Amino acid sequence: MEQFFYFLSFLAILTSIMVVVSKNPVHSVLYLILTFFAITGHYILLNAHFLAIVNLVVYAGAIMVLFLFVIMFLNLNKDAEPKKPVAMQFASVLAAGLLFLVLVAAVKDVSLGTSSIPVSNIGYVSELGKLLFTKFMVPFEITSILFLSAMIGAVVIAKK
Amino acid sequence: MQSLSGRKKNVVNKKMTIGEKLYLPAIIGGMFVTLKHFFGKSKTVKYPEVKRNFSENYRGLHVLKKDDTGAERCTACGLCALSCPAEAITMTAAERTKEDKGLYREEKYAAVYEINMLRCIFCGLCEEACPKQAIFLTSEEIAPANYDRGDFIFGKDKLVEKQHHPVGKIRGGGPYSKEHYHQHGKNKSIF
Amino acid sequence: MDIVLIEKSILVVIIFAISLGIAAYSTYFERKFAGFFQDRVGPNNAGPFGILQPLADGAKLFTKEEFIPTNANTFLFILGPSLAMLTACMTSAVIPWGGTLEVAGRTISLQVADLSVGILYVFGVVSLGVYGIMIGGWSSNNKYSLLGAIRAASQNISYEIAMGLSIIALLMVASDGTLSISNIVNFQINNYWLIVYQPLGFLIFMICSFAETNRTPFDLPECEAELVGGYHTEYSSMKLGLYLFAEYVNMFISSAVMATLYFGGYDVPFLADFEASLGHNLVTILGTLFFFGKIMLFIFFFMWVRWTIPRFRYDQLMKLGWQVLIPLSIINIVLTGLVLTFVK
Numbered sequence: 001m002e003q004f005f006y007f008l009s010f011l012a013i014l015t016s017i018m019v020v021v022s023k024n025p026v027h028s029v030l031y032l033i034l035t036f037f038a039i040t041g042h043y044i045l046l047n048a049h050f051l052a053i054v055n056l057v058v059y060a061g062a063i064m065v066l067f068l069f070v071i072m073f074l075n076l077n078k079d080a081e082p083k084k085p086v087a088m089q090f091a092s093v094l095a096a097g098l099l100f101l102v103l104v105a106a107v108k109d110v111s112l113g114t115s116s117i118p119v120s121n122i123g124y125v126s127e128l129g130k131l132l133f134t135k136f137m138v139p140f141e142i143t144s145i146l147f148l149s150a151m152i153g154a155v156v157i158a159k160k
Numbered sequence: 161m162q163s164l165s166g167r168k169k170n171v172v173n174k175k176m177t178i179g180e181k182l183y184l185p186a187i188i189g190g191m192f193v194t195l196k197h198f199f200g201k202s203k204t205v206k207y208p209e210v211k212r213n214f215s216e217n218y219r220g221l222h223v224l225k226k227d228d229t230g231a232e233r234c235t236a237c238g239l240c241a242l243s244c245p246a247e248a249i250t251m252t253a254a255e256r257t258k259e260d261k262g263l264y265r266e267e268k269y270a271a272v273y274e275i276n277m278l279r280c281i282f283c284g285l286c287e288e289a290c291p292k293q294a295i296f297l298t299s300e301e302i303a304p305a306n307y308d309r310g311d312f313i314f315g316k317d318k319l320v321e322k323q324h325h326p327v328g329k330i331r332g333g334g335p336y337s338k339e340h341y342h343q344h345g346k347n348k349s350i351f
Numbered sequence: 352m353d354i355v356l357i358e359k360s361i362l363v364v365i366i367f368a369i370s371l372g373i374a375a376y377s378t379y380f381e382r383k384f385a386g387f388f389q390d391r392v393g394p395n396n397a398g399p400f401g402i403l404q405p406l407a408d409g410a411k412l413f414t415k416e417e418f419i420p421t422n423a424n425t426f427l428f429i430l431g432p433s434l435a436m437l438t439a440c441m442t443s444a445v446i447p448w449g450g451t452l453e454v455a456g457r458t459i460s461l462q463v464a465d466l467s468v469g470i471l472y473v474f475g476v477v478s479l480g481v482y483g484i485m486i487g488g489w490s491s492n493n494k495y496s497l498l499g500a501i502r503a504a505s506q507n508i509s510y511e512i513a514m515g516l517s518i519i520a521l522l523m524v525a526s527d528g529t530l531s532i533s534n535i536v537n538f539q540i541n542n543y544w545l546i547v548y549q550p551l552g553f554l555i556f557m558i559c560s561f562a563e564t565n566r567t568p569f570d571l572p573e574c575e576a577e578l579v580g581g582y583h584t585e586y587s588s589m590k591l592g593l594y595l596f597a598e599y600v601n602m603f604i605s606s607a608v609m610a611t612l613y614f615g616g617y618d619v620p621f622l623a624d625f626e627a628s629l630g631h632n633l634v635t636i637l638g639t640l641f642f643f644g645k646i647m648l649f650i651f652f653f654m655w656v657r658w659t660i661p662r663f664r665y666d667q668l669m670k671l672g673w674q675v676l677i678p679l680s681i682i683n684i685v686l687t688g689l690v691l692t693f694v695k
Contacts, residue, residue, distance in 0.1 A: 026489060030427075033482070050530075053471040061478025062508060065485065069504050072489050072497060124467055126528030187660060194388045194659040203390045 005045055012038035025071045029064060036060040050125050219282045219297040222275055224320045227265050232320060233294035236270035240286035240295055248279035249286060266292075273319060277303045277312040358459050366443050366463065373650075374599035375405040381599075381654050388658040412592035420585050424490040431487025432586065432593035438480040439600035445469040446607050447533045449617045449639035452632050461617075461639060462533055469532035470518055473608060474511070477563055481507040483597065484565075484572060488582035499581030502665070503572035506562055509672035510569075514559035516680035517552040520687040521612060524548045536616035540623075544615040551683045553613045555676055560605040562672070565598060567657040574662055606649035610642060617642040 015038065018031040036059045043052035132140050179185060205212045214220065225233050236253035254271035256264045263269075280303075286295050306312055379394065382404065386393025394401035419428055449461035466472050481504050488500020522530065525538040525545055539545055546553050562569040573581030580586075583594045610616060617638035626634045663671070 030486070049466065049468045050471070053468045053475050056475040057471060057478055061475055061481075062511070065478070065481055065504050065508055068482075068485055068489075069501060072485070072501060124528075125530050190659050191655060194655065197390055198384070198387045198655075200390060202386070202392045204386075204392045206392070206395075 001045065004041070008038045008041040008045070012042070025074075026068065029067050029071055032067070033060050033064045036064065050128055214299050216299060218299040219284045219287075221298055221301040221303050222280075222286070222314070222319055223296050223298050224273065224316065225294050225296060226321055226324050228324070229262070229265075230324060231263055231265040232269060233265050233292045234270045234273065235266040235268050235292055235294070236273070237291065239289045239291060243285045243289035244280075245283060245285060246279045246281045248276045248281075250274050270316070273316050275314050275319065277314055278309065354457075358457075359463055362459075362461065362463055363444070366448065367440065370440065370443050370600055370603055373603050373646075374596055375409070377599040377602060377650055378408060378595075379404045380650075381657075384651070384654045385658050388655070409592070412589050415588040417590075418585075418587040420492060422492040423585065424492070427486050427490035428585075429590070431483055431490060432583075432590045432597070433483075434486060435480065435483025435597040436593045436600070438476050438483060439597040439604065441476045442473050442604045443607070445472050445532055446604075446611055447536050447616055448642065450635040452635055454632075460533075461635070465531055465533050467529045467531050470522070470530045470535075470612075473532075474515060474518075478507070478511055480563075480597075480601065483594075484582045487586065487594070491582075491585035493585050495579045495584045496582050499572045499578045499584070502578075503565060503582060506565075506569065506571065506668060506672075509669060510559040510562035510676070513555055513672060513676035513680045514563065516677065516684060517549075517555040517559070518612075520552045520680070520684045521545055521549050521556075523684070523687050523691060532611060535612060536618060539615040540618045544613065544618070546613045549613065549683070549687070551679065552687075553609075555680050555683065556613070557609060558671075558676060560609060561653070561656065562668075564601040564605050564653075566602060566653055568660040568663050569668060570662060571665055571668060602650060602653050603646065606646045606653065607642075609649055610645035614645050 012035055015031045015034040019028045019035065022028045022031060036055060040052045040056045040060070043049075043055060227233050236251050238251060238253075241249040241251060250272075251270045251274070252272040253268055256267050256269055260269075282297060284297050287297055303312070379401070383393035383401070385391075394404040397403040397407045419425055444463040445466055447460075447462035447465070452459045452461065484503040485500045488496040488498075488503070491497075521535070525535045525548075527534055527538075535545070561567075565572050571581075572578075573583065575581075578584070583591055586594060617635075619638055619641045622634055622637060622641075629637075
């Protein structure tokens with residue numbers, strides 16, 4: 001199990017780096033899909049089957065297809081890339097630096113203890129469903145309303 | 161405008177009913193049409209093994225006929241070449257010598273008679289124009305395929321009939337005629 | 352090695368061989384049936400009745416020139432058909448092909464992996480299937496390939512939604528708290544087949560399966576009239592063969608899924624009554640054979656539709672997916688919920 005974990009973690013980090021490093025945006029998306037696969041593997045190791053498969057269906061299967069879809073439409077290459085103004089470059093460096101700071105602050109206090117993976121049925125569909133529709137009813141419904149508003153917004157924009 | 165044939169139909173863009181808008185009845189109907197064909201008889205003629213008979217008035221490869229004594233009927237009058245809309249026929253006339261008397265019916269004959277099969281449209285006008293009933297389009301052979309354009313110019317060696325058939329009874333007996341052809345093509349015609 | 356692992360490996364190899372064999376012979380029967388539907392005879396020269404035609408086709412594809420366009424992305428160009436084939440074969444792992452066999456005191460299940468999220472696994476793999484097409488289409492560096500790939504992607508995404516919604520209604524009837532496929536089959540063994548409870552859901556699921564497998568009338572990704580060859584325009588040799596073959600494997604798998612979810616899987620009514628006289632193993636094998644019979648009927652149906660119904664126009668396809676099937680499947684869910692609440 002531990003070897004699997006290290007392999008998946010290595011894969012996830014490597015492919016994430018490749019997402020950023022790749023020159024070709026289509027390659028970036030393909031690496032991102034691999035990243036999602038690695039994360040799906042992590043979910044399976046955590047016995048969260050439902051989450052794993054939903055991650056696969058929704059992120060790798062649907063959202064990334066849409067990403068790929070859009071990027072294939074845009075004819076992105078080096079010549080077409082617009083020159084970014086200095087202010088924007090500065091802003092992006094600042095934002096990324098701040099994010100990095102937050103991450104460092106978060107990781108700083110983590111102790112590398114021997115954490116055993118808890119084997120429970122919490123990741124199964126029935127337990128998850130019960131939890132979602134009892135304890136987390138309100139956030140769940142609010143999320144769905146959020147999605148609904150996004151969908152209506154998309155329809156409105158499309159109809160204009 | 162009034163339809164002379166009486167088959168004219170006016171196109172109307174009528175609104176579809178709800179039943180039609182569902183499409184499912186039409187789809188199921190179509191499915192059963194194809195299913196009927198699935199169990200129906202095949203109309204294929206399995207070509208190399210089985211050959212379909214040509215129709216009686218099929219216009220195939222040309223043949224230069226002989227008369228009952230075995231003499232060539234063509235007198236090189238050139239009417240066929242004149243009538244040809246595709247300019248496919250050329251010929252050179254010559255005078256018959258004494259030794260050749262049995263070979264040619266008239267005193268004038270075609271020393272060279274060529275039909276360009278790439279130009280020919282198989283309209284049959286040469287057959288109509290011929291006053292001597294010398295050229296016919298057979299109803300059982302088609303111009304064969306070839307690798308060389310030059311080989312499509314058929315001279316007398318290919319055009320003059322090998323086996324004599326009386327004029328008007330069987331249009332056939334040309335150079336590519338095979339006697340077993342009809343035996344093999346004994347499948348009943350479906351057309 | 353663990354004995355379970357050996358059993359499963361043997362099962363995997365058998366299933367793999369069977370699905371490839373059936374896919375190969377689907378190509379033959381497709382052409383044969385196309386002939387029958389059009390009053391022809393179909394391929395009849397390779398062996399008796401043309402029975403060796405798939406081998407001849409395979410030999411032809413293998414010996415053809417391997418061609419990769421100069422400006423194509425070579426790695427992705429090769430990855431595309433491999434992915435298409437891989438995802439086509441992966442689904443068969445969760446389908447219960449039969450009951451249990453008792454060999455040498457051990458009970459062997461004829462299902463490779465009884466996942467608790469079996470149905471979602473099917474969905475996941477199906478949704479990944481589009482990558483094979485998209486990557487192949489994009490890396491060919493050809494506008495027709497790209498357009499075909501984009502059509503395939505949008506079509507798959509659109510019809511997956513209706514498909515998922517029709518499955519939800521099915522699960523409301525049959526599920527016992529998990530999404531395991533063997534559970535659904537067990538439900539159908541104990542009750543009626545799910546087609547009785549979910550006729551509308553089945554219709555939606557079937558139409559969506561046609562769209563997901565890119566079969567006529569939804570074969571727009573490869574429609575010859577507009578897109579030359581669609582996403583596999585630039586492909587030749589066995590890479591093209593893999594794409595074409597993947598379509599038939601997909602057809603086999605989705606037939607199997609339909610037969611499992613709505614037509615009882617390996618369940619045969621009243622067969623269990625003969626278990627005492629026939630023996631457990633024989634009953635299981637008979638059930639599996641019947642299951643394959645159901646699959647064959649569905650494959651025949653796929654072909655029947657292909658040679659009957661013409662291709663959709665693209666806007667009609669999208670309209671059908673979004674404006675007809677999705678509302679219908681939501682109505683189906685609501686109706687199912689109402690019936691479950693007030694009738695039972």
